[in-house]
Amino acid sequence: MRTTRRKFLKWSSVGALGAVVFGGCTIPESALLVQSPVRMPEDLVSGLEAWYATSCGQCGAGEGIIVRVIEGRAIKIEGNPDHPVSRGKSVAMCQAGLQSLYNPARLRAPMKLTGSRGSGQYQEITWEEAYAEVVDSLRSADPARVALMTEPLRGTLGMMAGKFMEAYGGQHLGYEALERTTLKAAVQQVFGAERLPDFDIDHSDYILSFGADFLSSWLSPTRYNRGYGEFRQGGNERGTLIQVESRFSMTAANADKWVFVRPGREGEVAVSIAYVLMTEYAGAIDAAAANALTGGQGATVLGTFTPEAVAQTSGVSAERIRELAKALAEHPNSIVLGGGSAGATSNGLSNLKAIYSLNHLIGSVGRSGGVVFNPASPLGDLPAEGKAGPFEEWQGLADRMRGGQVQVAMVHGANPAYGLPTAVGFEEALNGAGKIISFSSFMDETTRWADLILPDHVYLESWGDDVPEPGPGYQVVTFQQPVVRPLYRTRAFGDSLLAVAKELGSSVAAALPWATMKEAVQETALKLQALARGSVQSGDARSFWNAVLQRGGWWDLDAKGERPAEGPPALPTNAVEPRFEGPTSGASFFLVPFVSNSLGDGKGANLPWLQAAPDPVTTVVWHTWVELSMSKAQELGIKEGDELEIEGAGGRRIVAKAYLHPGVSPDVVCIPTGQGHTHYGDFLVGPDVSRFQNGVGTGRGPNVFAPLAAAKVEGSGALAWAANRVSIRKTGNSGRLAKLEGPVFPDFHDVEAYWPIRKPESSH
Amino acid sequence: MQQRVALPHPQINADLLKNVLKAPAWYWGIMAFLGGVVIFGSVLVAYLLNKGFGLSGAHRPVMWGILIVDFVFWIGISHAGVMLSAILRLSKAEWRRPATRAAEVLTVFSLMIAALHPVVHAGRPWRIIYWSFPYDFSRGLWVNIRSPLVWDPSAIFTYLTGSTLFVIVALIPDMAVIRDRTTGIRHNIYSVMAMGWRGTPRQWKLQVVAGFLLSALLLPVFVSVHSIVSWDFAVMIGVEGYHVTIFAPYFVIGAVLSGVSAVVTMMILMKWMFGWGNYIRQEHIENLAKLLVVIGTGWLYFFFVEFIFALYSLESQEIALRELQAFTWPYWPLALVFIFLSYIIPIPMWMFPGVRRNIRIMFWSSLVVNVGMWLERFLIIVPGLARKQVWTFDWSTYHPSFIEVMIVVTAYALVFLLLLTFAKLFPLIPLFDIKEGDILGDEIVIGKRRVPALRVEE
Amino acid sequence: MVSTPRERKWQMVVDADRCTGCQACVIACQAENNIPINSESHFQQKRAFTWIRIERYWEGEFPEVKARFIPFLCQHCDNAPCEPVCPVFATYHNNEGLNVQVYNRCVGTRFCQNNCPYHARYFNFWEPVWPETLRNALNPDVTVRGRGIMEKCTFCVQRIRRGEQDAKREGRDVRDGEFQPACAQACPANVLIFGDVRDPQSRIHEFLAKDRRFRLREELGTETNVIYLSKLDLEAKEVAGHA
Ligand SMILES: Nc1nc2c(c(=O)[nH]1)N[C@H]1C(S)=C(S)[C@@H](COP(=O)(O)OP(=O)(O)OC[C@H]3O[C@@H](n4cnc5c(=O)[nH]c(N)nc54)[C@H](O)[C@@H]3O)O[C@H]1N2
């Protein structure tokens, strides 16, 4: 039995004598465990709060947060009001960071496998033993047969990991469950921009978004939600948002109009809009861009994309296409966005290119209220872009591992065993690796196969820095400092890299000359200081360091991104047909997976707050659900809560509960990401009656990644996660879907009487 | 021509004290069964109090469940005692005599049981003391006298005190009779309880005066108790269907309907169980049935007025609630059962003398009235809260949990257990009253006329 | 010199036209106010605690579907129906316009929740349980409620009090915007605007002056201190400001 402080007090009061003799005047160790990192006296004054600025490690956008610390415990996370991206704001994921820190399922010490792989039998070892073992395996391995799998790393840690693998000689592969590869390729090809741009929706008056669920967890949720507020009711005229998407997403729910488009047909609609713009609104658009987009031949080469023709394939009516084109031409500050499922069909890259090209036509490239570009990193060797290998590289790595060509596989911050479709067979491939070393803070589907675990701190315990991605249009480096003393016997991944490098010696040690992660971050700060520009400037290294920590980062409003010189590449003259894998006969549907607003790619699934945050559109919690159109459900005799078996390509199946949804097309089913973990913590929450408790992390409905076909997006090699067709079947079981909303009641009109929904005073 | 059997006093004593002096075997059997149910129910209550009210079926927005339904029901039942004893005593209705004691005792016990419901309902009995018994004087914090939940305990405890006194006053002469027929420790106990009763004229006079005074005193209390219980609901502006002015009289007359029906059921049971055919006679049941016709019809008027409110104002929220109560699953079957059981079946039936005089039919028909009236409370309370109001996004209907159902069942068992225990300790029919009646009147009332009764000595 | 504190009156404006339904406010409130963890069965039992919740209403049929989000919290009614019915004064009105809840007086009758027209109150049907380590994130400024107790949005009164004390210590009046409730602080779209309406300089006046303002169920006369600004829709019938 563990001795907790509470139990300790209980026992003390029971055996008063014992308490006085043995415990009366001492503080139990567990109470001392959590203490201020910096040991500033004000931290320990009861009742006084201290706020520390640091960098957020939750969703990967790299924004600044401030953390409230009282008596050495982190109590609350807020956005950093100074930080250019978050500007004091936050979304659910940011708030829930505390539950990462205090998660009961954290790995607490370095561990070595004692049983067979996957048995979960580990023995705690010392850090020295752990490092020695890593060094041994790296020394004895052929560097070419070593792989390091990480999350997309930026900033100093990204630089260090890059240098480490460069000096050592292995393969470093970044992993993103929800790839930006296609988006980045499109942005690169359409704008010539190396970094993701910022979309200045704050100052925009018309947003046409194809599949980009930017109000949910797309790229930089806080930034876009903040921008949306301004877009609606900021100083300018109320903006209009149109969402063209195959799913009724959270962004669609907020849009002035949701336009249903058949999966994979977003590009055609975009080209058709371009066609209408060029033919009907030639005066209102950028003629040079029109010229470039048609290879100098004029709108006639786009003749296959007349609204009437596109309406046939896309399901978007010709009038609607004309209406959208007209609105784009009329609004001076419009933006066209694309992403999500629009870029995740086999023709995703072609779709996104067509979509983003529209920005050239309407002149929204590189101006306020349009697409704003981000400058390069302020420091040459400080990566501002998190590099992630596309799906095809991961398939390649899996093949090599399966073939026994990987002697050491190291993994940090990545969980490919969860996020890659089972068709890749990653778990079985991983077991082909000679040695598996994990630096994860949590047990997960990849780490469960590890031979050696060197648990990382969580972000609130570590030193570091980050470059927000996408940035706000100028140079920003966010600094990260530990806000609490590490809770357990964990070590930062950066420190582990340094320790291993030192042991390995020679070129690897030389490439990483720092003693600690903190020192490396300090050096980055010194380099920024040397720039002598931006938000923090000081002649004194110490005061510069203190100032960037206090403000949570460094930024330079004047170091703006340039509008890239190139014009757009020509649009395709014939439609690129999307291809779909999976059953097409019987009760067959397009499967449109979508990213959970709170759980993201599944990383948030071990945090009870996020599990219990209702999905904005369906209000479902704690589950994977299947969104099915009401009419289709009626036809198939399906009720809410009925278990449905979803069968995809290769007969791969998942079972999830039905949610009937008025905003789903009858030929589409939509399933959120994020659930379906099998190894991601196993603590219980809920009332003190066992049948009302549930586990967190594992066993919460299926994983939508699992049944996907290993289809690729042409031209980018990314996983085409929206290129599947599935059949559905009732299993006969039925359950209760946990959600905030009660049984839907139809009398909405009553609500309208109490809730005046008005028309804006003036509109185009 | 009705025959009235005038029994010799020793025989009356023997009959009515039969159970007190020596209870039959079946009596102990029933007691054991009821005791078992009560013990099982108490264990469940303990479990509920330990784990929390989460074990009930209540949830947003239906915060009050069948424990409150049952609370209102038992308060309703308690209205039988005073109704019969006080009104009939004041109006000198002769036929009341065998009915009064049972009715009064039923009042006391059902009030006690009713008061237990909110205690369990609040979930933490150790916390609620300062609600009913404000003790927090030192901080100047009193209870909130604007809250009907503060009026409730005062009304209920006043009524309980009054009706307990009522029972005790009426018991004194009978205690003396038992005192004289028991020995040993029982003799001593009954001696104390007889309070030195010697049956002197002065004592008889005082006893009668006390009875009248208490009757007069208790009548307003009886009206107030259920009025106040109705205000628990009527003050809620947040609940459309509750917020109506007729609730007080509507609840009071409903309470009388269910209370008097319960007395009928109980008297027939007593007649069967203890073989008191000579005391509980056709005329009693028949008179009560006539009374019930009047009360039931009065109640029906209020029932319809409630619907008229919605129809007359055409207030959409009101109409939505009535729709929910009467036409929406799962409430419509309950509504149908309720109106049939509490009015449409029994009341017209009782217009026929043949039915009124058939003890068996009277037993069942009076019993169903209370099943119906229980459902009536359910249909007022639960759909009222489960209404599909605007801004009730997490709307859901209510299903009582097993434990709640068992607590309700236990409440019934406990009332029966207490009544039977009472029947073991004291005569359920007042000896003195019967004798007094015999002596006072060799006349009986038939219709509007007083006629001489035929005395048949056996 | 510290002068006698000014009478304050706190109000909140909720601009429904900005709300994206992102749930940041919901989690921020849970984190700030030590709200028990909502397990799956809390939701299935319809007993989940969401002092602020986002209601989503559907409109129309496929493909012309619309969703409407509206944030819901205690309206801090000046004529609060929940207050007179509480037998023990566990919920009462303070002189700053706040409907306050005194947890350790509450006896658990749930009368107040029945009478709240906004369904803004939440009852602890169960003793809240936190996995031991997660308790470290509890806010020491806020009571952890036990079983049998009613709770609801407090307008983050602990933040108000802390702000007032800080101001007092520095010998000044509280400044507009120096503190805000957790939900308002988190809300990325700036839907929730909190302020003291007795302070003529406060920013909330700018929003209170908008012609889109309305109160929920105004016909009940509850005089709420949460004021909504209506959602705008290009296809709505009425034009804002000309209703
Ligand atoms: N050196 C020195 N000694 C003094 C004094 C002094 O000024 N200087 N002052 C004297 C005076 S005036 C006093 S009143 C005493 C006070 O002496 P104590 O009564 O010992 O008071 P505390 O140490 O403040 O609190 C006692 C314990 O109660 C715990 N506690 C807090 N809240 C609760 C609760 O709700 N329930 C329970 N069970 N425990 C709780 C606290 O964590 C703490 O451990 O000290 C006297 N001793």
Ligand code: SF4
């Ligand atoms: S949006 Fe993402 S990076 Fe930014 S604060 Fe929130 S979780 Fe952290």
Ligand code: SF4
């Ligand atoms: S909204 Fe409900 S809880 Fe809040 S003050 Fe009004 S009546 Fe009371």
Ligand code: SF4
């Ligand atoms: S539940 Fe608590 S706050 Fe509400 S009325 Fe009852 S005692 Fe008062």
Ligand code: SF4
């Ligand atoms: S004001 Fe505070 S208590 Fe109320 S909903 Fe917002 S965060 Fe929660």
Ligand code: SF4
């Ligand atoms: S945080 Fe703001 S935008 Fe998000 S749901 Fe809450 S009120 Fe709406």
